[in-house]
Amino acid sequence: MTMRQPPAPDASPPAPARVAWWNERHGRAILYQILVVAGVVLLASYLVSNTLANLESRNIATGFGFLEREAGFGISEATIAYSPADSYLRALVVGLLNTLLIAVAGIALATILGTLAGIARLSPNWLVAQLAALYVESLRNIPVLLQLFFWYSLITEGLPLPRQALNPLPGVYLTNRGLFVPLPAWDPAFGLALAALAVAIAATAALTAWGRRRQERTGKILPTFRIGLALIVGLPMLAWLAAGAPTDIDAPTLKGFNFQGGGRLTPEFAALLIGLVAYTGTFIAEIVRGGILAVPRGQTEAGGALGLKRGLVLRLIIMPQAMRIIVPPLTSQYLNLIKNSSLAVAIGYPDLVSVANTAINQTGQAVEGIAIIMAVYLTVSLSISGLMNWHNRRIALKGATR
Amino acid sequence: MSQPPVTETPDEIFAREEEPVDGLHKEEAPPRARGSVLGWMRANLFSSIPNTLVTIACAALLAVAVPPLIQWALVEAVWSAADPAQCRAAEGACWALIEQKHRFILFGLYPFDQHWRPLLAVALFVVAVAVSCHPGFWRPWLAVLWVCTLGICALLMWGGVLGLTFVETERWGGLPLTLILAAVGIVCAFPISIVLALGRRSEMPAVHALSVGFIELIRGVPLISVLFMASVMVPLFLPEGVTVNKLLRALIGIVLFTAAYLAEAVRGGLQSIPRGQFEAADALGLSYWQKTVLIILPQALKIAIPPIVNQFISMFKDTSLVIIIGLFDLLTTAKTALTDPPWRPFYVESYLFAGLIYWAFSFFMSRYSLFLERRLEAGAKRA
Incomplete structure (x- = not known):
């Protein structure tokens, strides 16, 4: 360090050195940003002008006008009425609904399977833990697309024709044309029961909130779980009984070359569902296992010391803390499942990508088709991650902002 | 922090001399044999009635x-x-299917009499990977080794010199193609991902917004749509007359996709660098790039290695999606081997064979990532 020199008696305070604006931090930041933005804009305009020139030379119209036109292709399974005479827009909506269907069913089943496998890997029972580990370690490391092909081949080539259908349970038929299960024949009573179920769920939610407030005020515990269970099971049962308790079953029966009636899972849907659930389940299992392991052992012991039973320790102490760790990676697995459902195109399940792909091939409007696919997935992804972030904030530790 | 020295205390000091009071103390049976097979089985399989039932169900x-x-x-x-x-x-x-078709599944449409070339290239690649796995070898010469290895692999695959016949990329297939997609994808995506991660952490709003926009856009859409875009739209993007072959188009899609995901892994590493490191670098008067390259990135990348390896695994598996845009990777050859009608019923064998290869690579990488995680943790614990 140098000693401070006494100022010369006639020196005026030194004027701040003039720095050129491009050498200043702020000025430089603006300069860099202008350069970057200009580069991106130039690149984009170059690509767009090329694209327009190419499209013009190939006589492909631009714009989304084609959505109004008649699609002219059939869709093998649709949740809403659809015929080839409908517009491309309606075909895409059918595809989107199929994507959402597989996403909802896949997420629900993968969560159940993954949670079970994750807990099983921590089981004190050696055999259970090893079986769960075998499942997780084998399927996790094989591409999901290969698994989809495998399941699809297994169903379409491994299962017998409808005439020799496998019949593992009464009324359940496994054939290479799909999996058939009996369903209760539709009756207005089920509408009533569904309404009763909705009422019961709402009532349970209200009761839980009230019970918690009362517990905080008075310390008395309301057996919320039992009352809720009674409501959710009981009310729909009562409604069903009151409406005359219809018990007709719509069972699949062999007519000609295929089964009629009952519920049918097409080979494509079944293969996609099994493949996605089995694959995503392995990742969820690891997340659940990691989440539970991350809760310190002292928490379990402290819960025991408070005199809580094992089940209560798990439900009141371990799970709420584990959930905080589990939810963020679980969200990204849900998003992965939704994005992986686009592999449906490889086995012919008419999801959004598959329908859009057909539309692209028929109209040649690749840019618009891909833009639609991307916009839809982006919307779904962003809304789910928004929802899960909100949930995550709700269960996060108060005061711990990170 | 100094701890009081622990002295060995003989157990006898704590032994109670007086007789136990009735009702407070119960004679316990001696512990059952531990260490023996029976003791192990009792502890791990038959510790309680429900546990026994579960064991019996699993065994059945x-x-x-x-x-x-x-x-x-x-x-x-x-x-x-x-x-x-x-x-x-x-x-x-x-298994005769594998005997008959393994060369097609492994090497695709590559000229049959030249199969030793992709085989040698794969072997070289695997050796290079094995060498790179040892942290003791993480030295500058490793980069040279990789440049040489990839150069020799490219030479072997393409040929056209040294008396090797030229083989165009359309005929490449099977395992070499899968490894090329994965390796080139990772090598090209990595620098892009660092730029994106730095951009996302930048204080310049335009740079930040562009990086976030790109990363979230790519992460929000499925890989298929990116591959479609690369295969259908890249020809439209380029001026008339310029063509890009299918392999390169697929690589562009894979690189863009992987870069966005890797960027998030790198960002995780950047975020875990303590503020003091940035401040210390500033205090030394380092410029932004000096600070980033000399101080921040070496630490951040080390922390980010496990998530980066995990990203490699998922990307290696994701290369199988190129079947949808018509490239002949390992999955495609396994599926195509079945289009031969007499062999059609034996799909399980074919998929099992390809699946086992994918599994071996992915499983090895996941174990390696665990090993690294433990090793890095051990390094961090000193602090």
């Missing part, structure tokens, strides 16, 4: 499933047959 499941599986895979399997009819006659697995 295994008893039902395993013997037919062994019967199918080993006992009644056909190991070698030139004619698929022999397989059809047998009850078991048709």
Whole structure:
């Protein structure tokens, strides 16, 4: 360090050195940003002008006008009425609904399977833990697309024709044309029961909130779980009984070359569902296992010391803390499942990508088709991650902002 | 922090001399044999009644499933047959399919008499990977080794010099193609991902917004749509007359996709660098790039290694999606081998073969990532 020199008696305070604006931090930041933005804009305009020139030379119209036109292709399974005479827009909506269907069913089943496998890997029972580990370690490391092909081949080539259908349970038929299960024949009573179920769920939610407030005020515990269970099971049962308790079953029966009636899972849907659930389940299992392991052992012991039973320790102490760790990676697995459902195109399940792909091939409007696919997935992804972030904030530790 | 020295205390000091009071103390049975097979089984399989029931259920499941599986895979399997009819006659697995088709599955449409070239390239690649796995070898010469390895691999695959016949990329296929997609994808995506991660952490709003926009856009859409975009739209993006081959188009899609995901892994590493490191670098008067390259990135990348390896694994598996845009990777060749009608029923064998190769690579990488995580943790614990 140098000693401070006494100022010369006639020196005026030194004027701040003039720095050129491009050498200043702020000025430089603006300069860099202008350069970057200009580069991106130039690149984009170059690509767009090329694209327009190419499209013009190939006589492909631009714009989304084609959505109004008649699609002219059939869709093998649709949740809403659809015929080839409908517009491309309606075909895409059918595809989107199929994507959402597989996403909802896949997420629900993968969560159940993954949670079970994750807990099983921590089981004190050696055999259970090893079986769960075998499942997780084998399927996790094989591409999901290969698994989809495998399941699809297994169903379409491994299962017998409808005439020799496998019949593992009464009324359940496994054939290479799909999996058939009996369903209760539709009756207005089920509408009533569904309404009763909705009422019961709402009532349970209200009761839980009230019970918690009362517990905080008075310390008395309301057996919320039992009352809720009674409501959710009981009310729909009562409604069903009151409406005359219809018990007709719509069972699949062999007519000609295929089964009629009952519920049918097409080979494509079944293969996609099994493949996605089995694959995503392995990742969820690891997340659940990691989440539970991350809760310190002292928490379990402290819960025991408070005199809580094992089940209560798990439900009141371990799970709420584990959930905080589990939810963020679980969200990204849900998003992965939704994005992986686009592999449906490889086995012919008419999801959004598959329908859009057909539309692209028929109209040649690749840019618009891909833009639609991307916009839809982006919307779904962003809304789910928004929802899960909100949930995550709700269960996060108060005061711990990170 | 100094701890009081721990002295060895003889156990006898704590032994109670007086007789136990009735009702407070119960004679416990001596601990059951530990260490023996029976003791282990009792502790791990039959510790309680529900546990025993679960064990019995699992054992029953295994008893039902395993013997037919062994019967199918080993006992009644056909190991070698030139004619698929022999397989059809047998009850078991048709490993003869692998015998007949393994060269097609492994190397695709590559000229048959030249198969030693992709084989050698794969072997070289695997050796290079094995060498790079040892942290002791993380030295500058490793980069040189990789440049040489990739150069020799490219030479072997393409040929056209040294008396090797030229093989165009359209004929590449199978395992080499899968490894090329994965390796080139990772190598090209990595620098892009660092730029994106730095951009996302930048204080310049325009740079930040562009990076976030790109990363979230790519992460929000499925890989298929990116591959479609690369395969359909890249030809539209380029001026008329300029063509790009299919392999390069697929690589562009894979690189863009991987870069966005890797960027998030790198950002995780950047975020875990303590503020003091940035401030110390500033205090030394380092410029932004000096600070980033000399101080921040070496630490951040080290922390980010496990998530980066995990990203490698998922990307390696994701290369199988190129089947949808018509490239002949390992999955495509395994599927195409089945289009030969007489071999059609033996899809399980073909998919199992390809699946096992994918599994071996992915499993090795995931174990390696665990090893690294433990090693890095051990390094961090010193602090």
